[in-house]
Amino acid sequence: MKPKSQPMRTCVGCGEPKAKRELIRVALSPDGNISIDRTGKAPGRGAYLCESMSCFEQAYKAKRLERSLKHGVSKEIYEALQRDLQENE
Template sequence: MKVKKIPMRMCTGCMEMKPKKELIRVVKNKEGEISLDLVGKKPGRGAYVCRSAECLEKAFKTKRLSRNLETAISVEIYEDLQKAVVHE
């Protein structure tokens, strides 16, 4: 039987490779709008963050999330991410 490959992505906070399903995706669409993609299916450039407050804090402070998406991240998106992390 063939073993199914698990897609891995790097967290922008801790810089560790983790299974895609364990991470929250932040996506930038063609219009430049930033949104959360909890399903992982939205089109656009994506960056991933662990479901932990420390990783989110680190990704925001070091501006890695902004750099990966090539745009500034608004405070509203950061707050939405904090809510998504808290509810997990």
């Protein structure tokens, strides 16, 4: 029997492909709200980010979350994501 494959996603900060479970998902819901989705199951477009401050800083400086979500990301979302990463390090 073939082993079950693990879904892979690419970090918008560093560009490294990693297992979906190892990344943080930032989701843009169909009604336009952006949220941090730890479950990976929220509906809508998603962008994935490693759980490291260096990847967060790269994504923030180059506005890669906005590009990936095709929507503007408010400063509050970036601050919440930064707090979340600092708590988990």
